[in-house]
Amino acid sequence: METGEEFGPWLSRQLKLAGKTQAELAEELGLTRAAVSAWITGRSTPRPTVMTDIAKALGTDIGTVHTRTTDTQAGLPLCWHHRRGYPDGGRDLGNAAAFAFDADVQVLARETCQNSLDERRDNGRPVRVRYTLHELTGAALEDFRKAILWEEELLAHYSAVSETAGGQKVGRVVDAGVRDMYERDRLVLLRVDDYNASGLNGDDYEDGKFAAVVRRQLESLKSGRSAGGSYGLGKATLWATSALGLVLINSTLSEPHEGRKERRLIGRLELPWREVRGQAFAGPAWFGRPDPDSPGAEVARSWWADEEMVARLHLTRENDEPGTSFLIVGAHDVASLDEKASDVDDEPMDAAEEGSEDTRDIRRMHRRLVKALGRDFWAAMTGGGGRPPRLEVYVSAMRNGDEVVVPEVQVDPSVEQPSRTRALRAYYEGATVDRLTEAGQVAAQSVPLKLPLPGGARGTLGTHEAVLLVTDALTDADQKKDGPRNRVHSLRGNRMTVRRAGVPNLPLGTNPFQAVLLVGEAVGESAPFAQDAEEFLRAAEPPxxxxxxxTEELTLRWSPSAYRRINALTFEVNKAVRDLVVRQPKRGGREGGEALRKALTVKKRPKAKVPTGPVVPELTDLQAEIGDDGEWRIDAEVSIPRGGDEIVPMVPVAEVDVRSGGRPRLKWAELVALEGCEVDGEVLRFTPGVRRAKFRGATDVTSHPVRTMFTRLVVELRAGKGE
Known part of the structure; x- marks a missing residue:
């Protein structure tokens, strides 16, 4: 019979759980205390007949003593341990990490799926992630509340929070969640299961994945440069999506802990400061077994649950493959109310959804999960050319354990992002071309990312060749699924879409297209400087x-100007896209020229006298947009009058428009000469004899006094030093 934990440590813990000493056990067995001590220290093991007596003394069966894959049911019961209030009177009115994200299932999908990808086992198989929405009502809801000790231990704490809800955001959310459960007799559970992942390995308190997720804040133990997470904030989305601030966890470990792997359970509750029966409580609480090693057993630790308890908590996993199940209790999706303004697809809502303001509608949440997972992780789900996908995702919705509300669907990248999926598969299969000449082709072109030296040193570490893929958006149906046309999805080694951006200054008549930028290990793990690019770009990502x-990390590890290398990459990408999608006119052709001449009326001005002396250029055209990082990005055209040989150098000045007073001046992060001029610092020097010049610029976000979206931009050309 397969055994789990060593007999000595297992027996020692059972005695603590049962509240017995070694001497008391020895007396019950009719043996000496030295014999029991020898078992505890591993110097000897009891005879089979004595094993039966030990089982009786511990109130369990002989099989449990032999296998030692679970704790006995005798002794300390399951309970909630609430952290005591701070002795100095300090109060935490919510978990600050949870405020970094909205109560949005699409944000939850992005963060949890990214974490599962980062924890994928290196065995060549994809990590499988399953999202299950489960609405409980009636008897099923009541049984679940009993399992989590709602009436005995939790209700008093929720009532205390509700009484003071008016003065704090978290309290109002919790109060609304409790009222919805009682008034509508329902509770929505959202379970996130991953398989072929590492699981929450490690001790309850020491360094490890378990403690990082369950016990600590802002700790990320991700390994590898291609990992998506780095701030330790993503796990907070689990609690942010729960209107009750409650998450239960069941993990199957890839490495044994206490001799076991399956059904390691724990619960964590996040509530604001509260006072219950005259006792102040700081905020978090844990659901588990009291730890007999702590004074007065005032700490709850994880426990090895039986199958019946796991089923009552709706945490049953489908097999023994390593991974973790997170159960979000009281899931809600506040951001779904704004989906008409923010969603990029036009899929019609169900009749029941139309006009509804129910943030707990599991049909709507199901649809938004599928859409978000396909939009953000299509590349991780795509395989080809001998490369298996890294990820499989499934989404379903049910009610009371057996009623199927929405059948389980596997998120299909070729359905959710058809054009980009086709492009990535073509790259994997070596079926790309240099230029688009026929419908359905995928063009590939290298674009350079010049990596800076770390530590603020001047110079370039090396040039990483990223890969740009461009393909036509073939049909209206494809364009509808792909989202906004003419955009570039950028991703690195973990295959999650990091950046989505449009391409400015496309010529009129450009066919709709979609593009993909592969950087770092997404190009290939053996690509030159791939790992350095991963590390650099990971540091350049916000939470x-x-x-x-x-970002602060980019500044600390490289330099305050390191982000300009990313701006330069963006410039090269946009330039390459325009080069690939612009139609090449037929030699000698004047296609469309006559029609344009007939449609346009050009008024001729009388010839002006040619001035003499220095010529002062004028800014005649300006195109501006807000970039992905909140900067102003401009394309400007300058007209140079006829005159003498000398053209006055000019300084472009960017300012924020204000109603009164002086305009705040913005710094340039980038100035690039495009035609008829060159940039010397921040001075434009013009080529003698030219009549027109063009330049491009991007402002430095750190010089903006307010967020760009709330401002208007003024750009002027000034002579001298630009004053």
């Missing part, structure tokens, strides 16, 4: 992991 730009 949301939705763009690359200036």
């Amino acid at each position: 949301e992991h939705d763009r690359w730009g200036q």
Whole structure:
């Protein structure tokens, strides 16, 4: 019979759980205390007949004593341990990490699926992630509340929070969640299961994945440069999505702990400061077995649950493959109310959804999960050319354990992102071309990312060749699924879309297209400087992991100007896209020229006298947009009058428009000459004899006094030093 934990440590813990001493056990067995001590220390093991007596003394069966894959049911019961209030009177009115994200199932999908990808086992198989929405009502709801000790231990704490809910955001959310459960007799559970992942390995308290997720804040133990997470904030989305602040966890470990792997359970509750029966409580609480090693057993630790308890908590896993199940209790999706303004697809809502303001509608949540997973992780789900996908995702919705509300669907990248999926598969299969000449082709072109030296040193570490893929958006149906046309999805080694951005200054008549930028290990793990690019770009991602730009880590590890290398990459990408999608006119052709001449009326001005002396250029055209990092990005055209040989150098000045007073001046992060001029610092020097010049610029976000979206931009050309 297969055994789990060593007999000595197992027996020692059972005695603590049962509240017995070695001497008391020895007396019950009719043996000496020295004999029991020898078992505890591993110097000897009891005879089979004595094993039966030990089982009786511990109130369990002989099989449990032999296998030692679970604790006995005798002794300390399951309970909630609430952290005591701080002795100095300090109060935490919520977990600050949870405020980094909205109560949005699409944000939850992005963060949890990214974490599962990062924990994928290196065995060549994909990590499988399953999202299950489960609505409980009636008797099923009541049984679940009994399992989590709602009436005995939790209700008093929720009531205390509700009484003071008016003065704090977290309290109002919790109060609304409790009222919805009682008034509508329902509770929505959202379970996230991953398989072929590492599981929450490690001790309850020491360094390890378990303690990082369950016990600590802002700790990330991700390994590998291609990991998506780095801030330790993503796990907070689990509690942010729960209106009750409650998450239960069941983990199957890839490495044994206490001799076991399956059904390691723990619960964590996040509530604001509260006072219950005259006792102040700081915020978090844990659901588990009292730890007999702590004074007064005032700490709850994880426990090895039986199958019956796991089923009552709706945490049963489908097999013994390593991974973790997170059960979000009281899931809600506040952001779904704004989906008409933010969603990029036009799929019609069900009749029941139309006009509904129910943030707990499991049909709507199901649809939004599928959409978000396909949008953000299509590349991780795509395989080809001998490369298996890294990820499989499934989503379902049910009610009371057996009623299917929405059948389980596997998220299909070729359905959710058809054009980009086709492009990535073509790259994997070596079926790309240099230029688009026929419908359905995928063009590939290398674009350079010049990596800076770390530590603020001047110079370049090396040039990483990223890969740009461009393909036509073939049909209206494809364009509808792909989302906004003419955009570039950028991703690195973990295959999650990090950045989505449009391409500016496309010529009129450009066919709709979609593009993919592969950087770092997404190009290939053996690509030159791939790992360095991974490390650099990972440091350039904010906690949301939705763009690359200036971050504190990038500044500390490289330099305050390191983000300009990313701006330069963006410039090269946009340039390459325009080169690939612009139609090449037929030699000697004047296609469309006559029609344009007939449609346009050009008024001729009388010839002006040619001035003499220095010529002062004028800014005649300006195109501006807000970039992904919140900067102003401009394309400007300068007209140079006829005159003498000397053209006055000019300084472009960017300012924020204000109603009164002086305009705040913005710094340039980038100035690039495009035609008829060159950039010397921040001075434009014009080529003698030219009549027109063009330049491009991007402002430095750190010089913006307010968020860009709330401002208007003024750009002027000034002579001298630009004053």
